[in-house]
Amino acid sequence: MLRxxxxxxxFIAAFSTGAAAPADTADTAPQYHVGETIxxxxxxxxxxxxxxxxxxxxxxxxxxxxxxxPEAPHDIGEPGAPIFRGHPSVNKAPLSSVHxxxxxLLLSHGTGGSxxxxxxxxxxxxxxxxxxxxxxxxxxxxxxPLTREGFILWWERxxxxxxxxxxxxxxxxxxxxxxxxxxxxxxxxxxxxxxLELAGARTNFPAFEHFCRSPAADAICRPPEMERxxxxxxxxxxxxxKATASLARAGASYRDARIKAVFAIAPALGEAFDxxxxxxxxxxxxxxxGAADVTAPVETNIRRIGGFLPKADLVLxxxxxxxxxxxxxxxAVVDRLANICxxxxxxxxxxxxxxxxxxxxxxxxxxxxxKTL
Numbered sequence: 001m002l003r004x005x006x007x008x009x010x011f012i013a014a015f016s017t018g019a020a021a022p023a024d025t026a027d028t029a030p031q032y033h034v035g036e037t038i039x040x041x042x043x044x045x046x047x048x049x050x051x052x053x054x055x056x057x058x059x060x061x062x063x064x065x066x067x068x069x070p071e072a073p074h075d076i077g078e079p080g081a082p083i084f085r086g087h088p089s090v091n092k093a094p095l096s097s098v099h100x101x102x103x104x105l106l107l108s109h110g111t112g113g114s115x116x117x118x119x120x121x122x123x124x125x126x127x128x129x130x131x132x133x134x135x136x137x138x139x140x141x142x143x144x145p146l147t148r149e150g151f152i153l154w155w156e157r158x159x160x161x162x163x164x165x166x167x168x169x170x171x172x173x174x175x176x177x178x179x180x181x182x183x184x185x186x187x188x189x190x191x192x193x194x195x196l197e198l199a200g201a202r203t204n205f206p207a208f209e210h211f212c213r214s215p216a217a218d219a220i221c222r223p224p225e226m227e228r229x230x231x232x233x234x235x236x237x238x239x240x241x242k243a244t245a246s247l248a249r250a251g252a253s254y255r256d257a258r259i260k261a262v263f264a265i266a267p268a269l270g271e272a273f274d275x276x277x278x279x280x281x282x283x284x285x286x287x288x289x290g291a292a293d294v295t296a297p298v299e300t301n302i303r304r305i306g307g308f309l310p311k312a313d314l315v316l317x318x319x320x321x322x323x324x325x326x327x328x329x330x331x332a333v334v335d336r337l338a339n340i341c342x343x344x345x346x347x348x349x350x351x352x353x354x355x356x357x358x359x360x361x362x363x364x365x366x367x368x369x370x371k372t373l
Contacts, residue, residue, distance in 0.1 A: 031067060031127060031128070032064035032065060032066070032067055032096055032098075032126065032127050032128070032129060033064075033065045033066065033067050033069050033070075033071050033088075033089075033090050033093075033127070034062055034063070034064070034065065034071065034087055034088070034089045034090065034123045034126045034127050035062070035063045035064070035065040035089060035090045035091075035093040035094075035095065035126070036060065036061065036062050036063075036089045036090075036123075037060075037061050037063075038058065038059065038060050038061070039058075039059050039061060039167075040056045040057070040058050040059070041056055041057045041059055041163065041164055041167035042055070042056045042057075043056075043057060043163035043166065043167065045159075045163075051139055051147035051148065051149050051150070051240075052138035052139040052144060052147055052149075052150060053144045053145065054136075054138050054143075054144060057135050057136075057138070057160055057163060057164055057167070058135070058136045058143065059115070059133050059134065059135045059136070059164050059167075060115040060116060060122075060133070060134045060136075061131065061132065061133045061134075062089075062119075062122040062123055062125070062126035062131070062132040062134075063095050063102070063126055063131045063132070064095065064096045064098075064102065064126050064127065064128075064129050064130070064131070065090050065093040065094065065095065065096050066093075066094075066096045066097070066098070069090045069093050070090070071088035071089055071090050072088060072089065072090070072091060073086070073088045074086045074088070074089060075330060076116045076117075076119060076327060082330055083327075083329060083330065083333050083337065084116070084117070084119065084326070084327035084328065084329055084330065085327060085328050085329070085330055086116075086119050086123075086327070087119055087120065087123030087124070087127075089123070095131075095177055099129070100176075100177070101176075101177055101178060101179040102129055102130060102131050102177060102178065102179060103129070103130050103131070103178075103179050103182035103183070103184070103364070103368050104130070104131045104132075104133065104165075104168065104178045104179070104180075104182070104183045104184075105122075105125060105130050105131070105132045105133070105183075105184045105185065105186055105364070106132075106133055106134075106135075106161050106164060106165060106183070106184070106185045106186070106195075106198075106259070107121075107122055107132055107133065107134030107135070107185075107186050107187070107191070108134070108135065108137070108157060108160075108161055108185070108186070108187035108188070108190075108191030108192075108194050108195055109134065109136070109137065109141065109187075109188060109189075109190075109191050110188045110189030110190050110191050110266075110268075110326075111140060111151070111189060111190040111223045111225045111268075112140060112141070112142060112146055112223070112225030112228065113141065113142055113188075113189075113326070114136050114141050114142045114143055115134025115135065115136055116134075116327070117142070117188075117326050117327055118134065118186075118188055118325075118326075118327070119327050120327050120328065120353045120357075121186065121265075121353070121356065121357060121360065122134055124353075124357040124361075125186075125357070125360065125361070125364075128361055130364070131177070131178060132186075133164055133165075133168060135160050135161060135164045137150065137157050137160050138150065138160070139151075139153075140157075140190070145228075146225065146226075146228050146229050147229070148229060148238070148239070149239065149240070149243045149246075151223075151225075151226060151229070152239075152243070152247075153243060153246045153247070153250075154190065154193055154194070154203070154269060154272070155194070155197060155203055155246075155249070155250055155252070155254055156246060157190070157191070157193070157194035157197075158194040158197040158198050158254035158256075159254065160194075161185060161194055161195070161198060161256070162198070162254070162256045165183070165256065165258060165259075180258065181260075181371065182260070182368040182369075182370070183258050183259050183260055183368070184259060184260060184261040184262065184263065184364055184367065184368050185198050185199075185259050185261075185262045185263070186262070186263045186264075186265070186360065187262070187263075187264050187265065187267065188264075188265040188266060188325055189265070189266050189267070189268050189295070189296060189322065189325075190223075190268045190269065192264035192265060192266060192267025192268060192287075193267060193268055193269045193272070194254070195259075195262040195263070195264055196262065196264060196267065196273075196278075196281075196285070196305070197254040197255070198254060198255065198256045198259050198262065199255065199259065199262045199281045199283050199285060200253065200255040200278070200280035200281040200282065200283070201273060201277050201278050201280075201281055202251055202252070202253055202273075202276070202277050202280070203250045203251055203269075203272050203273070203277070204251065204272060204273065204274045204276075204277060205247070205250040205251065205272060207271065207272065207274055208269065208271050208272035211271040211300075212271075216300075218297050218300055219294060219295055219296075219297060220268055220269065220270075220271070220295075220296055220297065220300060220301065223295070224295075224339075253280065255280060259283070260283055260284075260367060260368055261283055261284045261285075261286075261363065261364060261367035261368055262283065262284075262285050262286070263285075263286045263288075263359075263360050263363055263364070264285065264286070264287050264288075264305075265288055265289065265325050265356065266288075266289040266290065266293055266295075266296050266301075266302065266322050266325055267287060267289070267296065267301060267302055267305055268296040268301055269301070270296075270300050270301035270302065270303075270304035270305045271300055271301075271304065273304070273305060273308060274308075275308060277308060278308045278309055281309065283367075284312075284363070284366075284367040285309055285311075285312040285313070286312060286313040286314075286359065286360075286363045287302055287305060287306055287309075287312055287313065287314045287315070288302075288313075288314075288315045288316075288317065288356060288359060289301070289302040289315075289316055289317070289320075289322075290316070290317050290319070290320025290321050290322060290324050290325070290352075291316040291317060291318050291319065291320065292318075292319055292320060292321045292344055293320070293321055293322045294321065294322070295321070295322035295323070296322055298316065302314065302316070313359075313363065315359065317352055317355065317356075319343075319344050319346060319347040320343070320344075320347055320352050321343060321344060321347075323339070323340045323341075323343075324343050324347060324349050324352055325352075325353075325356065326340060328349050328350055328353070329341035
C-alpha cells in the first residue's frame with residue numbers, strides 16, 4: 001500500500017472527540033496541521049465487477065487538526081522504496097475543534113495513479129480547513145493490477161465519488177462534522193473527467209471512439225499506463241455482461257447535486273464531450289493545466305472543454321507538463337523515474353503546486369463560502 005495506514009478506529013474517534021465549537025466565523029480558515037487516515041467503504045453495488053481485486057472503495061482522508069499537535073514527516077511509496085515526498089501529518093489526531101463543521105472536497109486521481117499522488121494538494125487544502133476524501137478507483141489505481149474495465153468505463157469513476165460521499169454522510173461520526181452545504185470536487189487528468197460529470201456533463205462515447213480511429217488521434221487515446229495491462233485487447237466482445245451494460249449507459253447523467261463546485265487539473269477526455277455535453281452544468285467550474293502538456297494535449301482537452309464552458313475559469317501554466325501536477329519526487333528516484341519526475345527546464349514543480357493551491361483555495365472560498373460572519 002502506498003502509505004502508512006492509520007487505524008480506522010482512530011479516525012472515528014478523531015471525528016467524535018473534542019467539544020463542539022461554534023459554526024465558522026470567517027471565510028479564511030486558520031492554518032491547521034494535517035491528519036490522515038484510510039477508510040474502506042462498501043457501497044451497495046460491489047465495485048469488483050470491473051475486474052478489480054478490491055471489493056470496496058479504498059479512500060484516503062486528509063483533515064485539519066490543531067496546529068499545536070506535532071506533524072511527523074512521511075514519504076509516499078512502498079515501504080523501503082518511497083517515490084514521492086509526502087506532507088508531514090499527525091497520527092491518530094482528532095479533527096480540530098476550532099469549528100464544529102468543515103467543508104468537504106472529494107478527490108479523483110489520474111490514470112493508474114492513486115489518491116496519494118495528489119498528497120501535495122490534499123494536504124494543503126486540509127491545512128486550510130477542508131476535509132479531503134480521495135478514492136482509489138477500482139481497476140485503475142496504483143495499488144492493484146490494472147483492468148481493461150478500469151480504463152474503459154470512465155463514467156463509473158463518478159459513481160465511485162458519489163458513493164464515497166454517500167458513505168461519509170451516512171457515517172454517524174462523520175456527518176456531524178461535515179458542512180453538507182459546502183461540498184466540492186477536485187480531479188486530476190482522468191480524474192478531471194468524473195468531476196465534470198458530477199457537475200452535470202454527459203459523455204459522447206461514440207465521438208471519442210471516432211476521434212481515436214481518425215488521423216487526428218493523439219496521446220489521450222492510448223495512455224502509457226495501458227502497457228501495464230495484462231489484457232491489451234480492444235475487442236468489446238471480451239467485456240463482461242455487466243461492463244457491456246455500463247457501456248450502454250455511458251451517456252447518462254452522473255450529476256450529483258450535493259456537489260457545488262469543481263476544480264479540474266489537466267482534465268482528460270475532452271474529445272468525449274461535444275457541444276451538448278455541458279447543457280446541464282450550472283455550478284462553478286475551474287480548469288487549470290500545463291501549457292506544455294503532451295499527455296492530455298491542450299487543444300483536444302482543456303481548451304476543448306473550456307470552449308464548451310465559457311464561464312469557467314481557465315488557466316494554462318507556462319512550461320508545465322502533465323506530471324508536473326503529481327507529487328514532487330524524492331531525489332533518489334528522479335533519474336530512474338524521469339518520465340514522471342523530471343519537469344521541463346526552468347519549471348519549478350513546487351512553485352507550480354503553490355500556484356495551483358492558491359487558485360484552488362481562492363476558487364473554493366468564492367464558490368463554497370461560509371454562511372456565517
